[in-house]
Amino acid sequence: MNEKMRNDAYAIMSEAIAAVDPKACIYRSVVKNGLELLINGRSYDLSLYDNIYIISFGKASISMTKAMEEILGDSLTSGIAITKYGFSGPLSKVEVYEAGHPTPDDNSIIAGKKVHDFLESTGANDLILFLISGGGSALVTYPRKGISLTDMAKLTDGLIRSGATIDELNTVRKHLCSIKGGGLAKMAFPSESISLILSDVVGDPLDVIASGPTVPDTSTYGDFHEIIERYSITLSPAVAGVLEDGLEGVIEETPSSEAPVFEKTSHYLVGNNALALMEAENKASELGYNTMVLTSSVIGEAREVAKVFAAIAREERRRGTPIPLPACILAGGETTVTMKGKGLGGRCQEMALSFAIEVADLNDVLLLAAGTDGNDGTTDCAGAYADGETIQNGKNLQLDAHMFLSNNNSHGFFKETGDLIKTGPTGTNVMDIYIILVDMF
Ligand SMILES: Nc1ncnc2c1ncn2[C@@H]1O[C@H](COP(=O)(O)OP(=O)(O)OP(=O)(O)O)[C@@H](O)[C@H]1O
Numbered sequence: 128m129n130e131k132m133r134n135d136a137y138a139i140m141s142e143a144i145a146a147v148d149p150k151a152c153i154y155r156s157v158v159k160n161g162l163e164l165l166i167n168g169r170s171y172d173l174s175l176y177d178n179i180y181i182i183s184f185g186k187a188s189i190s191m192t193k194a195m196e197e198i199l200g201d202s203l204t205s206g207i208a209i210t211k212y213g214f215s216g217p218l219s220k221v222e223v224y225e226a227g228h229p230t231p232d233d234n235s236i237i238a239g240k241k242v243h244d245f246l247e248s249t250g251a252n253d254l255i256l257f258l259i260s261g262g263g264s265a266l267v268t269y270p271r272k273g274i275s276l277t278d279m280a281k282l283t284d285g286l287i288r289s290g291a292t293i294d295e296l297n298t299v300r301k302h303l304c305s306i307k308g309g310g311l312a313k314m315a316f317p318s319e320s321i322s323l324i325l326s327d328v329v330g331d332p333l334d335v336i337a338s339g340p341t342v343p344d345t346s347t348y349g350d351f352h353e354i355i356e357r358y359s360i361t362l363s364p365a366v367a368g369v370l371e372d373g374l375e376g377v378i379e380e381t382p383s384s385e386a387p388v389f390e391k392t393s394h395y396l397v398g399n400n401a402l403a404l405m406e407a408e409n410k411a412s413e414l415g416y417n418t419m420v421l422t423s424s425v426i427g428e429a430r431e432v433a434k435v436f437a438a439i440a441r442e443e444r445r446r447g448t449p450i451p452l453p454a455c456i457l458a459g460g461e462t463t464v465t466m467k468g469k470g471l472g473g474r475c476q477e478m479a480l481s482f483a484i485e486v487a488d489l490n491d492v493l494l495l496a497a498g499t500d501g502n503d504g505t506t507d508c509a510g511a512y513a514d515g516e517t518i519q520n521g522k523n524l525q526l527d528a529h530m531f532l533s534n535n536n537s538h539g540f541f542k543e544t545g546d547l548i549k550t551g552p553t554g555t556n557v558m559d560i561y562i563i564l565v566d567m568f
Pocket residue numbers: 186228229261262263265287288293327463464465466469470471472473474477498502503504505535536537556
């Protein structure tokens with residue numbers, strides 16, 4: 128492995144992650160002057176409210192809340208923040224809870240009830256600041272009547288394992304949980320609410336991020352039904368009952384944009400993958416690379432996307448196109464992994480292993496694939512590096528990369544070859560970033 132390229136890639140990744148640090152994102156968007164709160168230039172008069180509360184959830188909730196606590200100071204009354212186990216930290220006025228992710232657990236239900244009960248007690252002259260980040264769907268849930276945690280967890284797990292997209296997964300979740308799909312806006316009404324959102328979804332659709340708890344929803348029980356059929360998911364009797372009632376109109380649809388509950392809501396996107404890539408590009412230029420941001424909207428099966436990235440690297444190696452060497456080509460997004468094996472890994476590690484197989488004959492070509500949250504799949508790593516020597520290094524250790532990939536055991540492979548990237552939880556979450564470096568010979 129070319130140490131210089133590996134260090135360069137790590138430095139570029141670190142800069143990208145720092146740019147989307149949730150605290151930095153909040154401070155970029157929010158300013159307080161006396162009792163005036165300015166959010167992206169729009170003014171809110173804090174003297175108009177009896178109480179100002181924070182409800183914050185997602186993998187980035189602690190840092191987002193810390194920044195808002197600092198900005199609001201004495202103006203803040205209290206609040207609740209929910210994050211993933213191991214991602215928590217101390218706050219001053221806001222109570223902190225931890226819960227399960229990617230599969231919801233008992234604490235996700237307890238958190239859902241806390242949020243529900245809290246919002247029941249707020250009034251028309253209160254302001255609620257919702258701080259929303261990725262991971263929110265699993266961390267806070269308030270299942271519709273009759274649906275148990277096991278029902279929710281099994282369904283979430285089944286859809287993830289089938290390779291369902293986050294849009295599909297959240298369409299289903301929005302129809303089974305009263306917080307999602309605009310439900311939180313309903314609970315908060317008639318209080319005024321402002322949502323500050325850190326995007327972890329391709330294209331930044333506000334109705335999908337954390338299952339769009341404070342925005343109008345356009346998805347329907349009909350969509351839910353189609354998704355279940357598409358992936359041949361067997362439903363528990365309770366979930367099947369809710370779906371049937373929804374299809375027959377016995378249960379109300381999620382609120383659309385005409386619903387009165389949205390009259391007192393506003394939404395601001397405070398950070399996303401594109402922002403991270405912009406900073407990555409600046410750092411790469413500083414390190415002497417010619418740079419290009421391909422896209423922040425990568426989707427598709429991780430091992431297949433890797434083949435496209437390998438083809439781009441090959442073209443760079445052969446002909447120095449689309450940009451002159453030394454080249455740094457950047458992309459971001461979120462792939463899917465259809466689980467067929469029983470191994471350990473994540474989207475980024477799986478992509479890196481597939482890339483390594485494709486570039487086994489190339490020199491000075493490297494891919495860094497990492498989750499900006501520092502947590503790829505079911506592992507404690509952010510992702511992995513792969514280059515032209517990775518497969519040979521594996522062979523030297525009697526590891527067959529193809530076998531590891533078939534068993535979705537990318538983590539098992541990279542653990543042995545020493546190519547894992549460990550950052551620890553970064554506190555942010557704007558999907559994954561991919562850094563392709565191709566150096567001169
Ligand atoms: N052995 C494995 N190999 C590859 N990918 C895996 C493996 N096990 C789980 N995954 C993938 O890991 C993902 C879940 O982990 P992760 O916490 O990184 O998701 P996430 O998308 O960041 O969550 P969120 O979007 O809610 O923030 C799923 O897409 C799943 O397919």
